[in-house]
Amino acid sequence: MKELELCKRNNSCRYCSSKNLESILFLGEHPPSNSFLKEEDIPKERSFPLEIYFxxxxALVQLLDVVSPEHMFGDYLYLSSTSRALKEHYAHLVTRLFKDFELGSNKKVCDIGCNDGILLDAYASVGDVIRIGVEPSSVHDVAEKKGHKIYSNFFTPEVAKKIVADHGKIDIASAMNIYPHVDDISEFTKGVKQLIAEKGTFIVEASYLIDLIEKKLFDTIYHEHLCYLSLTPVVNFLKKFDLEVFHVERLSFGASGPALRFFIGHKGAHEIQSSVGDLLTFEEGWGVKDMQTYKNFGNQVDRAKIELNALMSTLCEEGKSIGGYGAPAKGNTLLNYFEIDDKKVSCIAETNELKQGMLTPGSHIPIISEEEFLKRKPDYALLLTWNYLDFFLEKSEYIKNGGKFIVPLPEPRILP
Ligand SMILES: [Zn+2]
Incomplete structure (x- = not known):
């Protein structure tokens, strides 16, 4: 495949087509964050620009460089249902939907980007409802085997038309942690408009931009995540389709960190709740429309980079050994932007067996099992899953055996 086909660059805003875009932070050239690789594949590794714009x-915050989904997801298999926390999260949501939206055997739900059917499973366990899923990746097989009706396509107006022809309009459609990943979001949203019933609802969950900025979750910036959502741009964007947000909730837990949950319907179909106006006012006061808010963020990330490297250099000079702990996709944004490679971090402990024996993309640090890591027992471990700091401080065998974590963000520090 030619380089050109692997990555394209948009020259206007994904929501409003404006060319009045400003760079917030250029993170350099990175391979896709889930492209863990074998030693022999290093010569074939490709990197692409990672830069966020305002x-x-x-006020939409977004990437303009779009790596082709085929390149990113080629050998990549992520099963949502392996996350117990996510299962519980959806079980709570669905229990509530049955009550609030009076779901029953004559009602239809459709989860777009349903992965292995984790949300559809939750519907099935709570009550009787017609369950439809849309999933382009090969994991659609897993969802299908569980008895859900699956369309194995990328979601478009054509797919929406087909679903409606087969089943009629949908009462509750959803896109969990998918909506910000879609490049042609206008086509996707046109499809939603056609899909949902007159009084239907479209539920979106997506990481919340304000948490990203305030908690310095800059490592959640990677090629798969094309948009970083707040309510303000979404409200205006949906007007083009005669859709509107009628309720919004801030969640402390989402599939990749703190999130927003949007309830969207046809214009005028639902009473607009005060949550919408309240959050818009909050965002305005916070500075969601002000470029300066984001410039400060870029500066803070750069400061963390300098401080973390200084801390690690000091430890090296003292003759201490440093490993890494956890190999999540987001860890690769941090390693690559902070220029941390196998010379600074000798190996990384990871429980996911599929990643063991592989190298991290870009930084090429060997990934090993936790048992092997305990045998080598480096003096310090850079904690790449730092969002679960409390959990690992309490549960990790490495810490119980006297190890110490280097926590990279929000401010680099050593614990315990
Ligand atoms: Zn725009």
């Missing part, structure tokens, strides 16, 4: 017209 739209001065609609």
């Amino acid at each position: 739209c001065n017209d609609c």
Whole structure:
């Protein structure tokens, strides 16, 4: 495949087509964050620009460089249902939906980007409802085997038309942690408009931009995540389709960190709740439309980079050994942007067996099992799953055996 086909660059805002875009932070050239690789594949590794932009017209924060989904997801298999926390999260949501939306055997739900059917499973365990899923990746097989009706496509207006022809309009459609990953979001949203019933609801869950900025979750910036959502740009974007947000909730837990949950319907179909106006006011006061808010963020990330490297250099000079702990996709944004490679971090402990024996993309640090890591027992471990700091401080065998974590963000520090 030619380089050109692997990555394309948009020259206007994904929501409002404005060209009035300003760079917030250029993170350099990175391989896709889930492209863990074998030693022999290093010569074939490709990197692409990772830079986030702010739209001065609609306030959408986004990437303009789009790596082709085929390249990113080629050998990549992520099963949502392996996350127990996510299962519980959806079980709570569905229990509530049955009550609030009076679901029953004559009602239809459709989860777009349903993965292995984790949300559809939750519907099935709570009550009787017609369950439809859309999933382009090979994991659609897993969902299908569980008895859900699956369309194995990328979601488009054509797919929406087909679903409606087969089953009629949908009462509750959803896109969990998918909506910000879609490049042609206008086509996707047109499809949603056609899909949902007159009084239907479209539920979106997505990481919340304000948490990203405030908690310095800059490592959640990677090629798969094309948009970083707040309510303000979404409200304006949906107007083009005669859709509107009628309720919004801030969640401390989402599939990749703190999130927003949007309830969207046809214009005028639902009473608009005060949560919408309240959050818009909050965002305005916070500075969601002000480029300066984001410039400060870029500066803080750069400061963390300098401080973490200084801390690690000091430990090296003292003759201490340093490993890494956890190999999540987001860890690769941090390693690559902070220029931390196998010379600074000798190996990384990871429980996911599929990643053991592989190298991290870009930084090429060997990934080993936790048992092997305990045998080698480096003096310090850079904690890449730092969002679960409390959990690992309490549960990790490495810490119980006298190890120490280097926590990279929000401020680099050593614990315990
Ligand atoms: Zn815009």
